[in-house]
Amino acid sequence: MAIVLSALSDIGVPAFYDQGEMVVLAHPAGTSRNHVVTGEHVTITVLGDRTVKATAWKPGSPDYHPIADVYESPAGETTLAQEAAQSAAAVAQWFTEPRPTAGGVLLAALAEHGITHVADHRGMSYAVPVDPDTQSADAYNGPHLSIADRSASVDHVPAAHTGWSIFTHDRNGEPVGDPIYIAGDGRVLDCHADSRAAAAFVAAYLAR
Known part of the structure; x- marks a missing residue:
């Protein structure tokens, strides 16, 4: 997950690795680490050797609810570094206000x-x-x-x-x-x- 964290850091998206859930948690700037899961956030997971998936969530009752798939590695030959960078760019845009589409x-x-x-x-x-x-x-x-x-x-x-x-x-x-x-x-x-x-x-x- 280090490569994902590095890609997010390079474009100024706050994130950390949640060892318990084994995912990277990205969140809007200004949200403290202790309050990330109390608001909208994005989880980033790496599947296999290059598949990256970023999902946006919001808190609900009793569990969190997925809002959207922010990014998922498409078909084609790419590297994990490329996928990490592309997913990071998508996450950064997701947190932009107003959100571009x-x-x-x-x-x-x-x-x-x-x-x-x-x-x-x-x-x-x-x-x-x-x-x-x-x-x-x-x-x-x-x-x-x-x-x-x-x-x-x-x-x-x-x-x-x-x-x-x-x-x-x-x-x-x-x-x-x-x-x-x-x-x-x-x-x-x-x-x-x-x-x-x-x-x-x-x-x-x-x-x-």
């Missing part, structure tokens, strides 16, 4: 192309209607493009982004075939660059 980065990129008529499906995907006159409430029920991440969420932090996928949907809102855009191979990508590329693709598709 990959979805927010994508929406900003779409807006640069004048695409602001976007529906949000419970934090899982976005729908861009092919017909701009479609009401947001009906976006998923007719022809549209859906944009989602491999993690099945658009609310993950940018540092945990693994690539946007775009599908076409028919007049009944049903997906048609394979994705017409898919980025990456399962490893972490530059969220801003991928979002700009995906937004440009959507803009070109709508302009056809």
Whole structure:
């Protein structure tokens, strides 16, 4: 766990190793070590020789409740040092106020192309209607493009982004075939660059 603690320390995230639970506990700055588990915190575990998983928790009754998977080592050949650094970056963003999201980065990129008529499906995907006159409430029920991440969420932090996928949907809102855009191979990508590329693709598709 030393490599994980070092990666967190390098970017200023307070953390310590809990020997009893055998996990690294990361917490917001300003929270004393004795009060970490009384508030929101993130546990980081290392599975095998390079798989790193970071999970956010909040206190509840009678036990703690997981809030989200902040980071999990994706498929692909990476080293433990790389995974530790990437997970640390994701944890740092998780504790940032306001918390950035990959979805927010994508929406900003779409807006640069004048695409602001976007529906949000419970934090899982976005729908861009092919017909701009479609009401947001009906976006998923007719022809549209859906944009989602491999993690099945658009609310993950940018540092945990693994690539946007775009599908076409028919007049009944049903997906048609394979994705017409898919980025990456399962490893972490530059969220801003991928979002700009995906937004440009959507803009070109709508302009056809």
